[in-house]
Amino acid sequence: MTAHADATRRRVHDLLRAEEERILQRWTDLAKTSAEELRDLYRALRLALGDERDDLADVRGLLAELSRERARQGHTPSDTARVVFCLKEAVHEAVASDGSAEALKGFIWFSRLIDDLGLYTFEVYATAREKIILDQAEQLLELSTPVVKLWEGIVAVPLIGTLDSARTQVVMEKLLQTLVETGAEHAVIDITGVPAVDTQVAQHLLKTVVAARLMGAECVISGIRPQIAHTIVTLGIEFGDIITKASLADALAYALSRSGAEISTPRRTRIAVRTEEV
Template sequence: MTVPADAARRRIVELFLSSEERLLQRWTQLSGASPDDLRDLYEALRTALSSDDGDFADVRGLLAELSRARVRQGHTPSDTARLVFSLKEALYEAAEADGGPEALRGFVWFSRLVDDLGLFTFETYTAARERIILDQAEQLLELSTPVVKLWEGIVAVPLVGTLDSARTQVVMEKLLQTLVDTGSEHAVIDITGVPAVDTQVAQHLLKTVVAARLMGAECVISGIRPQIAHTIVTLGIEFGDIVTKASLADALSYALKRSGVEITGAAKTRVAVRAERA
């Protein structure tokens, strides 16, 4: 026996609309959510189902709001989806009581609709999470690239964490801008906090150094740990005539010497520093 699809659809919508109070009560019982939320949802669903164009924008809006609110209350996204799915069970009881083939066939259609809505709450949840992660990545990018002034005319960038193209771009731009703003002729890029250097990272570093050189500043790379030196040599990366130092202290002393500052009595406890005529 076949049942025309639109007849089945009409019947289940009728059932849905006619048994409002009972449905809501059962739904509340099954899901354990607040009746007010469910009533709003029910009302939006009723409007959507009664209209001919089947516009579920309001329902989706309500669901998105509900999903967000429940996450804040500490519910898992599965809980929220289950809340929506429990409407099926509530309506199934009504369809079973009706017993007609239209009602059962229509229930299948309605069930698919509810599935979509349940999945939509999950999607909302993921989208919200995704946005948070993106925001945090951006904040991390800003946080993790300070350019510090070590001395008059010497700036340093202590790099911490993994270097990728996006970060290197930010570091490069920030460093070059600082060189211009402060008129510094020496820059130290300290990679003590960089866990690994591969060909790509090395390429990024080289680009930064060459760009600084183009602007008329000298770059020193410091903080190269033994394993990293090993990796760089094993990979066959050529640093060319770029000055590299083992520690930030070495790099600073090199840059000071280059900028004409003389450090005397380094071996004694007292350190006297004299700057040459600028």
């Protein structure tokens, strides 16, 4: 820091101290908010500027609190940042009435500092939001992957929502674990709730099927809607020898017949199932 820059800064600091009441009043008017929350902030800022070490930790702490408090009250992050930026205008008026060249130079530096602090409130807001989103994503992951037992020896995984690699991993692990625990030999992966299937999602599905097959269970993919079937064919995705069915009911009927059960439909409304020992 050169002696010259030092002098301009000290000038601004002196102004901030001498004109404290006036600037604070003006800031409060411009920002249209209560003087109490701004007073602490102003004090902390003035002390930090008077300090040789340029330590803005206290100011940042207060700003983070202000940002959170205002977010809770329903203000947008732009509003909060605008409150901080209003200080520039208030100080500029003081600098203009002072009129010295040093003060004007110092104001440029001060203005940049306020820009940083204003952006910081934005950052705090974004970080808080990010955390909420992350938490929710995690909860969603836990919620969205049930493995249900359809019949003795038949389990189903109704997939709902977009499949990504993290989710596939969870689904795969859960399905395989269930296969071990229940000794089921047939698994149905129902993708009725999957909005779109691209090459990557198909890849994930294939991996799950192959893993289940390695464990000794047979996998059927069901719930393929007409548009999705069309997409899969258009993309040229090969499902190989994996059995696919249009609906969960078809898949269940297939798995039942594979496990040796006989399905007879004497009347349209009733289904009787009889299991035979092989």
